[in-house]
Structure formats: structure tokens, C-alpha cells
Amino acid sequence: xxxxxxxxxxxxxxxxxxxxxxxxxxxxxxxxxxxxxxxxxxxxxxxxxxxxxxxxxxxxxxxxxxxxxxxxxxxxxxxxxxxxxxxxxxxxxxxxxxxxxxxxxxxxxxxxxxxxxxxxxxxxxxxxxxxxxxxxxxxxxxxxxxxxxxxxxxxxxxxxxxxxxxxxxxxxxxxxxxxxxxxxxxxxxxxxxxxxxxxxxxxxxxxxxxxxxxxxxxxxxxxxxxxxxxxxx
Amino acid sequence: xxxxxxxxxxxxxxxxxxxxxxxxxxxxxxxxxxxxxxxxxxxxxxxxxxxxxxxxxxxxxxxxxxxxxxxxxxxxxxxxxxxxxxxxxxxxxxxxxxxxxxxxxxxxxxxxxxxxxxxxxxxxxxxxxxxxxxxxxxxxxxxxxxxxxxxxxxxxxxxxxxxxxxxxxxxxxxxxxxxxxxxxxxxxxxxxxxxxxxxxxxxxxxxxxxxxxxxxxxxxxxxxxxxxxxxxxxxxxxxxxxxxxxxxxxxxxxxxxxxxxxxxxxxxxxxxxxxxxxxxxxxxxxxxxxxxxxxxxxxxxxxxxxxx
Numbered sequence: 001x002x003x004x005x006x007x008x009x010x011x012x013x014x015x016x017x018x019x020x021x022x023x024x025x026x027x028x029x030x031x032x033x034x035x036x037x038x039x040x041x042x043x044x045x046x047x048x049x050x051x052x053x054x055x056x057x058x059x060x061x062x063x064x065x066x067x068x069x070x071x072x073x074x075x076x077x078x079x080x081x082x083x084x085x086x087x088x089x090x091x092x093x094x095x096x097x098x099x100x101x102x103x104x105x106x107x108x109x110x111x112x113x114x115x116x117x118x119x120x121x122x123x124x125x126x127x128x129x130x131x132x133x134x135x136x137x138x139x140x141x142x143x144x145x146x147x148x149x150x151x152x153x154x155x156x157x158x159x160x161x162x163x164x165x166x167x168x169x170x171x172x173x174x175x176x177x178x179x180x181x182x183x184x185x186x187x188x189x190x191x192x193x194x195x196x197x198x199x200x201x202x203x204x205x206x207x208x209x210x211x212x213x214x215x216x217x218x219x220x221x222x223x224x225x226x227x228x229x230x231x232x233x
Numbered sequence: 234x235x236x237x238x239x240x241x242x243x244x245x246x247x248x249x250x251x252x253x254x255x256x257x258x259x260x261x262x263x264x265x266x267x268x269x270x271x272x273x274x275x276x277x278x279x280x281x282x283x284x285x286x287x288x289x290x291x292x293x294x295x296x297x298x299x300x301x302x303x304x305x306x307x308x309x310x311x312x313x314x315x316x317x318x319x320x321x322x323x324x325x326x327x328x329x330x331x332x333x334x335x336x337x338x339x340x341x342x343x344x345x346x347x348x349x350x351x352x353x354x355x356x357x358x359x360x361x362x363x364x365x366x367x368x369x370x371x372x373x374x375x376x377x378x379x380x381x382x383x384x385x386x387x388x389x390x391x392x393x394x395x396x397x398x399x400x401x402x403x404x405x406x407x408x409x410x411x412x413x414x415x416x417x418x419x420x421x422x423x424x425x426x427x428x429x430x431x432x433x434x435x436x437x438x439x440x441x442x443x444x445x446x447x448x449x450x451x452x453x454x455x456x457x458x459x460x461x462x463x464x465x466x467x468x469x470x471x472x473x474x475x476x477x478x479x480x481x482x483x484x485x486x487x488x489x490x491x492x493x494x495x496x497x498x499x500x501x502x503x504x505x506x507x508x509x510x511x512x513x514x515x516x517x518x519x520x521x522x523x524x525x526x527x528x529x530x531x532x533x534x535x536x537x538x539x540x541x
Contacts, residue, residue, distance in 0.1 A: 005335055087320070091286055094286055095314055097310040097338065100304075210400055
């Protein structure tokens with residue numbers, strides 16, 4: 001399996017994805033730095049005047065990086081799997097003496113591992129940047145302590161959750177044989193998780209992420225499940 | 234002779250449409266099997282089922298002595314294929330694509346990539362990205378990939394598409410060499426009947442999803458597919474001479490003054506003698522050999538997209 005995953009990275013020249021990710025995180029880092037130290041703060045309430053619902057930077061970092069990565073993971077899964085069906089390279093893959101389940105699973109895992117590592121490192125980079133530049137001025141409270149183990153376990157959990165959620169758009173995209181459907185579903189999914197109606201927000205609710213995580217795993221299973229019996233169109 | 238592939242009552246249905254129906258095909262080890270049929274006859278579907286990309290609706294495929302199941306895949310190690318059009322990772326170079334193929338096939342042999350590239354005259358393009366290749370070059374690279382791991386069975390769907398005449402000849406020579414030196418069995422489909430005629434040991438003709446004929450080229454040439462073409466204005470009288478005097482029933486009236494006699498029961502001299510004795514006016518008389526194209530047209534009822 002590990003060999004198949006490595007071949008997937010090689011085939012799709014994962015280096016170019018690493019460069020893209022590095023650029024995205026540098027841009028996000030600059031954005032968060034500005035947001036932390038240059039957005040005016042309400043002196044009485046101690047919150048941002050322009051983004052009043054955000055109480056600390058940790059929340060803001062999670063929100064934006066998760067959005068970026070849910071869409072990014074979905075688009076990568078779409079390139080590795082949905083587009084492979086469309087441009088017939090998946091037919092080529094299924095001509096190899098390897099079980100189809102193993103092939104699809106390796107493609108999913110290649111994206112999953114890459115994105116989990118990238119998102120984890122990206123979040124660490126941004127958090128570290130804000131901590132190191134804390135002397136620049138006063139801004140929103142950071143809301144995290146990089147010296148505590150809880151900080152890392154939180155990041156890992158949220159990273160795994162966000163990246164795994166992309167299996168839902170993948171399954172829908174595979175059903176509809178559409179890369180566009182993958183991207184649109186990832187945006188909708190993010191809106192469901194982070195949107196709010198009046199005072200009600202699902203973000204704070206623990207049940208929804210756990211429920212969606214379960215659905216993602218089921219979607220991942222269904223993507224692979226019947227692949228041996230399918231005609232490769 | 235050992236059989237590499239047998240299909241038994243093979244059927245493929247998609248929705249309400251039957252694409253392949255009750256197909257019984259036999260390919261012997263070491264032979265080149267020419268698979269002929271008009272466009273949409275079901276050639277590609279059969280090839281996709283053989284390589285397990287499409288699953289049969291019913292019927293069996295026995296490959297290398299084992300029945301194919303929907304989840305069979307280990308047999309693919311013994312097969313090289315190029316179906317429909319050659320597909321590659323376009324951002325990778327020709328060499329990278331072939332190396333990747335070796336990795337997936339679990340085939341490790343030094344110089345195999347270089348040898349395959351040089352066999353198909355692609356050595357100078359090894360570092361070029363596939364997206365920069367012409368159709369003919371992709372076709373060559375597709376063949377290079379199919380033969381790279383020296384498979385026992387090659388399945389090639391219209392491999393000469395996009396090739397110039399010199400390229401076609403090179404392919405023909407290559408397939409003969411692979412068959413002879415490496416004892417490969419080759420299933421090759423083409424709409425160029427003359428290509429198949431000069432290459433195949435056996436031909437299978439598929440029409441509307443059914444295998445209407447499977448015949449060895451030896452049998453085809455031996456079977457009396459030579460015929461006499463007689464030009465006469467007295468068709469009825471000539472027909473009477475064939476049936477009543479010469480006891481020949483295998484003849485065909487082509488038009489009002491042309492008749493073809495397919496027989497080895499009587500020599501051309503005897504036929505000529507009987508016609509003149511019965512005072513049939515003969516305007517022309519010569520012997521012809523039925524080409525594969527004519528035979529193909531006969532068994533498919535005249536539907537042909539022949540490229541020659």
C-alpha cells in the first residue's frame with residue numbers, strides 16, 4: 001500500500017502541491033498577522049470591531065485554514081480520482097494486477113496523508129508566527145498556548161476531521177462523475193458546519209462534527225465498496 | 234493446440250441494449266487473432282471484458298485456463314493491452330510513463346524501458362512529455378508499454394490508427410517478431426482488412442455483437458474461396474448447366490451477365506467445356522480469389538467501414 005501511495009505522489013508530481021501549499025500558508029500567515037495586530041479592537045469589549053463574533057485568533061485560524069483545506073483536499077481528491085476516471089487513466093490503472101479497491105484506497109490515502117501533514121504544519125506555522133510576533137503590538141488574544149499538549153491534540157483532531165470530511169464531496173462527485181460537484185459540495189459542507197442562523201451556530205456543537213466524521217467514513221467506504229464490480233466507463 | 238482464451242456464451246448488455254450476444258471465441262497459444270467487425274459491432278466491448286474492465290452480463294471468459302471472476306486481477310500481469318486509444322500521464326515523460334508501468338506491473342528488468350523505446354523508434358523522445366506527442370507517437374508509445382513486460386497475451390484495439398504506411402509496416406513486422414521470438418499470442422482488431430489479412434493466423438468476424446465467423450487463414454485459403462467469374466448474357470442457361478450437368482450448387486448470380494462459381498468439384502476446363510457444349514455464349518471467363526474484404530462483406534451482409 002505504501003508503495004502505491006508513493007507512486008500516486010510521483011504520478012501527480014506532489015512537489016507542485018507542496019509549493020502551492022507553502023504559498024497559501026505564507027499568504028494566510030500575513031493575513032492573520034494583519035488581522036491580529038492591525039484590526040481595531042473595541043476597547044471595552046476587547047473584541048474585533050470588524051469581526052465581532054471572533055473572540056480570539058485561534059478560532060479565526062481554525063475557521064479559515066479549515067475552509068481552505070476542505071476545498072483543497074476535495075480538489076486534490078477530484079484530481080486523483082474523479083479526473084482519473086474522466087481522462088481514462090483510471091482504466092489504465094485497472095489494467096494492472098492490483099485489486100481495484102487497493103488502487104482507489106491508495107489514491108484516497110495519498111491525498112489524505114498529504115493534506116493532514118500539510119494542514120498540521122500550516123497551522124503550526126501560523127500559530128508560531130503570531131506567537132513570535134507578539135511584541136509587535138496589542139491585538140486580539142491568541143487563545144492558545146503552544147507549550148501545552150492540549151494545543152497539539154486539538155490541532156491534530158481538527159486537522160484529521162477537516163481532511164476526512166472531504167470524502168463526502170468525493171463520494172458525491174463520483175456518483176455524479178463530476179469534479180465540479182466535488183468542489184461545490186465541499187463549500188456547502190463548510191457552510192453547514194460553520195454557518196449561523198441568528199444566534200444559532202453549529203460550529204460550537206460537538207455532535208455535528210462527530211456525526212459528519214462518521215458520514216465521511218461511510219462515504220469513503222462506499223467510494224471503494226463496489227469498485228470491483230463496476231464497468232470502467 | 235493449447236488455448237489461451239475461450240469465451241463461452243458471452244453476453245454484455247447495457248440498459249436495454251445488447252452489445253455482445255452469445256459470443257464463443259477461441260484463441261490458440263502463439264497465434265495472431267484478427268478481430269474484424271464494422272464500427273459498433275462490439276470489438277472494443279469484447280476486449281474490455283477480456284481485460285476485466287467491463288464485466289460480462291452473462292457467460293464465461295476462460296483465460297490461461299482459469300475462469301475470470303469480477304474481482305480477478307492477477308491474470309493482468311500476463312497481459313499487455315491497448316484498448317480504444319493510448320492513455321498516459323501527460324505531464325510525465327515517455328520514459329517516466331514506462332517506468333511507472335514497470336512499477337505497477339511489478340516488472341524489474343534493467344534496460345527494458347530503453348529496449349522498448351528503441352523497438353518503437355522512440356529513443357530520441359524519451360525525455361519529452363507525452364502531452365507534446367502526436368497521435369502516431371502516442372500509438373507507438375502505447376505499443377511500447379504493452380510489450381514492455383513481455384506479456385504472454387497482447388490485446389490491441391486498432392493499433393495502427395494514426396500511423397503512416399511505414400509505421401504500419403513496422404508494426405506488422407513487430408507483431409510477427411513478438412509472436413515468433415517471444416511466443417506471444419496477439420488479439421488485434423482493425424478496420425483495415427488488408428492489414429489483418431497479411432498478419433493474422435485466425436480471423437474472427439463480429440457483427441452486431443455476434444461472432445458470425447471464426448476461421449483460420451489456412452482454412453480460408455483452402456476452403457475453395459477461389460472462384461470462377463463468368464461473364465455471359467445467358468445466366469439461366471448457364472445456371473442450368475451448373476446444376477444439371479455439373480452438379481454444382483455453390484454459385485452466385487452477381488448481376489444479369491455475371492455469375493460466380495465457388496467449387497473445386499470441377500476444373501475450369503470442365504466448366505468451360507460443359508458451357509460450350511450446351512451452347513452458352515461466354516463473354517468472359519477468369520479465375521479469382523476471394524479477398525478477405527469480400528468474405529467479410531459476405532458474412533456481415535455488406536456492412537463495412539473498410540479503410541482500404
